[in-house]
Amino acid sequence: MERAYLMGAPRKGSDDALRAEEHLDELARLADTAGAAVIGRTFQRVDAPTPNYFLGAGKVEELKSLLGAAGATLLLFDEGLSPVQGVNLERALGIRVMDRTEVILDIFATRARSHEAKLQVELAQLEYLLPRLTRMWTHLSRIRGGIGLRGPGETQLETDRRVIRKKISTLRRRLEDVADHRANQRQGRRDLPSAALAGYTNAGKSSLLRALSGGGADVFVEDRLFATLDTLTREVEVGDNYRVRLTDTVGFIRKLPHHLVASFRATLEEAREADLLLHVIDAGHPAWEEQVEVVDRALIEMRNSELGTRNDSGSAER
Numbered sequence: 098m099e100r101a102y103l104m105g106a107p108r109k110g111s112d113d114a115l116r117a118e119e120h121l122d123e124l125a126r127l128a129d130t131a132g133a134a135v136i137g138r139t140f141q142r143v144d145a146p147t148p149n150y151f152l153g154a155g156k157v158e159e160l161k162s163l164l165g166a167a168g169a170t171l172l173l174f175d176e177g178l179s180p181v182q183g184v185n186l187e188r189a190l191g192i193r194v195m196d197r198t199e200v201i202l203d204i205f206a207t208r209a210r211s212h213e214a215k216l217q218v219e220l221a222q223l224e225y226l227l228p229r230l231t232r233m234w235t236h237l238s239r240i241r242g243g244i245g246l247r248g249p250g251e252t253q254l255e256t257d258r259r260v261i262r263k264k265i266s267t268l269r270r271r272l273e274d275v276a277d278h279r280a281n282q283r284q285g286r287r288d289l290p291s292a293a294l295a296g297y298t299n300a301g302k303s304s305l306l307r308a309l310s311g312g313g314a315d316v317f318v319e320d321r322l323f324a325t326l327d328t329l330t331r332e333v334e335v336g337d338n339y340r341v342r343l344t345d346t347v348g349f350i351r352k353l354p355h356h357l358v359a360s361f362r363a364t365l366e367e368a369r370e371a372d373l374l375l376h377v378i379d380a381g382h383p384a385w386e387e388q389v390e391v392v393d394r395a396l397i398e399m400r401n402s403e404l405g406t407r408n409d410s411g412s413a414e415r
């Protein structure tokens with residue numbers, strides 16, 4: 098099992114800086130869900146991320162000795178790292194570095210069950226990979242090719258990028274088909290009013306669906322982040338013989354990668370098309386207010402990005 102060390106680096110003076118410990122608690126839960134053992138943590142409030150390492154040179158050195166002393170095999174970085182920062186940190190620290198986005202993608206990849214969820218995760222992974230591939234090859238060709246030379250990696254890079262881009266547009270098309278299929282299914286079910294459960298991950302959405310639908314074991318409940326990746330719809334009675342179609346959806350989390358939200362559009366469509374959106378809140382969670390904000394913002398962003406794609410169907414081929 099990987100021995101993971103956690104590093105937070107919120108900006109000085111930001112809201113995140115006040116919640117640094119809470120954010121690391123959440124990263125620890127993500128690490129646990131991903132199957133890594135957390136063996137230590139540290140954070141530094143930074144003025145501004147440096148382009149090369151995110152952290153200052155002094156902190157990188159300090160981190161290196163912390164990691165060595167703890168016997169860490171993996172560094173989990175709570176902020177998004179640019180491709181360059183990721184590569185440089187890995188080299189300087191001598192162990193694998195994953196940012197929050199990559200951890201989330203990893204969890205999604207292992208948890209995706211349905212055909213649709215798998216397509217969505219693969220799309221998000223390739224979109225995450227594409228800019229990193231470029232940077233890594235650039236990095237390599239600089240070393241191998243030298244100044245003024247066309248690095249040997251360039252042709253390969255172009256081929257790889259073409260293949261990945263092609264795969265990305267294929268996946269997008271296939272997901273559009275799934276979305277159309279869903280829309281048709283919805284059309285056929287206009288008889289009952291529909292409600293969708295939205296909320297922060299681990300808030301209790303699936304528990305609510307399970308309770309309302311009579312406690313069936315087919316609704317998966319777990320004290321882990323992102324237990325649910327697929328939408329699941331059940332016809333439930335909410336009293337006085339009043340029946341609704343209730344849909345459970347994937348949860349949100351702070352700093353959820355944009356392209357992951359975008360690729361889960363088809364799944365989340367179910368939530369958007371519902372007559373009623375029920376925001377499930379874990380009122381017992383110490384950070385519930387921040388969680389509410391995160392979900393509200395994600396829902397707004399989702400709606401805006403949907404408007405964007407509708408107006409600009411050419412955006413699929415970036």
Ligand SMILES: Nc1nc2c(ncn2[C@@H]2O[C@H](COP(=O)(O)OP(=O)(O)OP(=O)(O)O)[C@@H](O)[C@H]2O)c(=O)[nH]1
Nearest residue numbers: 298299300301302303304318319320323324325348
């Ligand atoms: N104490 C308490 N625990 C609850 C309640 N509702 C759910 N839980 C627990 O909270 C954990 C998460 O519940 P889920 O229903 O899986 O949460 P979810 O929102 O579907 O989470 P994801 O699918 O991972 O996004 C489980 O361990 C539940 O047993 C509640 O009302 N009270």
Ligand SMILES: [Mg+2]
Nearest residue numbers: 302303324325
């Ligand atoms: Mg769930």
